[in-house]
Amino acid sequence: MDFTAPINITLVNSEVAKHKDVLVAIDKLSVNDVLSDCTPMPGITNSLTLGKTEGGSIAKKYTGVFLGINNLGKIVPRVLKVYPVVAEMADEPERYRRSFIAEVSGGLWDKKHPFEVWLIQHGISIASEDMHNAIFIAKYSVEADDVEISDSFDGWGSIIEAEKTAGNISVAKKNMFATGAVDATNIGTKALEMWRSMSKTFRKKKAILWISEDLGDDYDDWMESETVQLAGTDESEIQYLKKTNKRVRIKRTNAFPEGSKFMMLTTKENMVYGFDKMSDLTNMKPFFSGNPYLFTAAMKFVFGCQFVSINPAELCVNDQPLTPVAG
Numbered sequence: 001m002d003f004t005a006p007i008n009i010t011l012v013n014s015e016v017a018k019h020k021d022v023l024v025a026i027d028k029l030s031v032n033d034v035l036s037d038c039t040p041m042p043g044i045t046n047s048l049t050l051g052k053t054e055g056g057s058i059a060k061k062y063t064g065v066f067l068g069i070n071n072l073g074k075i076v077p078r079v080l081k082v083y084p085v086v087a088e089m090a091d092e093p094e095r096y097r098r099s100f101i102a103e104v105s106g107g108l109w110d111k112k113h114p115f116e117v118w119l120i121q122h123g124i125s126i127a128s129e130d131m132h133n134a135i136f137i138a139k140y141s142v143e144a145d146d147v148e149i150s151d152s153f154d155g156w157g158s159i160i161e162a163e164k165t166a167g168n169i170s171v172a173k174k175n176m177f178a179t180g181a182v183d184a185t186n187i188g189t190k191a192l193e194m195w196r197s198m199s200k201t202f203r204k205k206k207a208i209l210w211i212s213e214d215l216g217d218d219y220d221d222w223m224e225s226e227t228v229q230l231a232g233t234d235e236s237e238i239q240y241l242k243k244t245n246k247r248v249r250i251k252r253t254n255a256f257p258e259g260s261k262f263m264m265l266t267t268k269e270n271m272v273y274g275f276d277k278m279s280d281l282t283n284m285k286p287f288f289s290g291n292p293y294l295f296t297a298a299m300k301f302v303f304g305c306q307f308v309s310i311n312p313a314e315l316c317v318n319d320q321p322l323t324p325v326a327g
Contacts, residue, residue, distance in 0.1 A: 003094045006292030013286060015116040022113060023121055025281035026301075029128035034135050034255050037208055037268050044274035047081040050308050076311065082274045082304035083140055083153040087127035090289065090296040093119060120284050123297055127284075135255050135305070136322060156271060156305050157256075157322040160264070163310055171319070174198075174312040178319045182261050184221035191219075192243055194318060195265060201313045205267055207248045209241055212260040216252035261320040266307070270314045274304045 016023075027035050041048065093115070100118050134149045136157035143151075154162075163169040170176050177194040191209060211219070223242065241248040248265070256262060275281065280301035289296040307315060 003097065007093070007288075007295055009286050009288045012116045012120075012295075015114050016120050016286070019113055019117045020282070022117065023124065023282045025278065026124055026128040026131060027275075027281055029125050031128045031132040031135060033132060034253060035273060037251055038271040038273055039269055041080065041272050041274045042278060043276065044080065044082050044304070045276050045302065047079050047304075048274060050078045050080055050272070050306065051076070076309060078306055078308060078310075080272060080274045080304055080306035081154075082276070082302035084300060085131075085149065085152045085303050086298060086300045087123065087130070087284065088296075088298045089123040089126075089284075090294055092293060093295045096122065116286075119295065120286070120297065123284050124282060124299070127299065131303070132255055137257060153304050156307070157262070159305065159307065160317055161322065169310055169317065175310055175316050176319055177316055179263065180319070182215065182218070182263070182318070182320065184218040184225075186222070187215060187218045188222040188226060188242055190318070191241055191248075191263060194263065194316060195241065195244060195248055198265065198316050199313045202265075202316075203247065205247070207265055207267055208251045209248050210251045210253060210256075210262075210264040210266075212256035212258075212262070213252050213254045214259055215261060215263070216250070219250065257323045259324045260322055261318075261324065262322040263318040263320070264315070265317075266315040270308045272306055272308060274302075274306070276302050 027040070096119060097115070099122075100115050130149045134152070134155060136155045138150045138153050138155035139158040140154050141151040160169065164176070167173075171178050174197070177197050179190040179194060182190050191211075195203065195207070195209070226242075239249055240246045241250055280299070283301075284297050284299035286295065286297040309315065
C-alpha cells in the first residue's frame with residue numbers, strides 16, 4: 001500500500017479476495033479460548049429451539065397386560081437466539097506500518113501477503129478480542145444508546161443470572177451449590193463438594209469446571225498446601241479437579257470479570273453458541289468513506305449463546321455472582 005496515495009479500495013478488496021484463505025476467523029482467535037470448550041451451531045439466522053429429554057421411566061415387571069402409562073420424560077425447550085453484531089474500523093493505515101513490518105518479519109505472514117490483508121486480519125483479531133471480553137457478561141439491550149459489544153447479545157453469565165432471578169437456578173433446585181466465599185484456603189474442597197452434590201448421571205460425564213484466572217491461582221495455592229509437590233512439576237499446569245478421577249477438567253478463563261469467585265460445572269455439549277455462516281466470521285469488507293486517506297472497513301454477523309439444559313443433571317453453579325459486588 002502506497003501511504004502517499006489515496007487508498008484504492010478496489011485493490012484492497014482484490015488482495016483480500018486473493019488471500020482470503022489465510023484469514024483467521026473471529027472464533028479461532030482470542031475468543032477461541034472460551035469457544036473451544038463449547039459447541040458451535042451454524043446455520044442460525046434468528047433462533048433455534050433446543051430440546052433435551054429429561055427424566056422418564058418405562059421399564060416394569062411383566063404382567064402380560066399392556067398398560068402404556070409409563071413416562072417417556074419431558075422435553076424442556078430452551079431458545080438459542082442470535083443477534084446482529086458489527087465490527088467497524090476507520091483509521092489511517094500509516095499508523096500500522098511499523099506493526100506490519102514487525103509481525104511479518106519471522107511471523108505467520110510471508111512476503112506474498114500484502115499489508116492490505118494484514119490490516120483486515122488486524123481488524124478481525126480486535127473483534128475477536130472484543131467478543132472474548134463480552135462472551136460471559138454481555139446482556140442484550142433494546143435501548144438505542146446501548147451500542148457496545150456487551151449490549152449486543154446474551155452471554156452465558158447473563159443467562160445464568162436471569163435464570164437465578166427467575167428462580168430456575170437455585171440451591172433448592174440443586175443446580176446451585178452454596179460454597180460461600182471461596183479462596184486459596186478452601187477452593188479445592190468446595191469445588192469437590194459441589195461436584196459430589198450433583199447427580200450420579202452427571203458425575204459419569206466428562207465435565208468442565210469453569211473458574212476465573214484468580215480462582216485458578218487460588219487452586220494452585222490450595223494444592224500446594226494440600227500435597228507435596230514433586231520436583232520439576234508446575235502447579236499452574238494442573239488440569240483436573242483433585243479426587244474426580246480426571247472426570248472434571250479445570251478451565252481457567254480471563255473472560256470472567258476480574259476477581260470473580262463464580263464457578264460453573266457443565267459439559268462442552270451443554271454450552272452452545274450459534275451463528276449463520278462461517279464465512280461471516282472472516283468477511284470484513286473495506287469501503288470508500290469519502291476520505292481518500294482513511295481506511296474504513298466493516299463486518300456484520302449474528303451470534304448468540306445458550307445452555308441446552310439447566311437441569312442439575314447438566315449444570316451447577318456456585319452461589320457467588322459472576323461479577324463481584326463492589327463494597
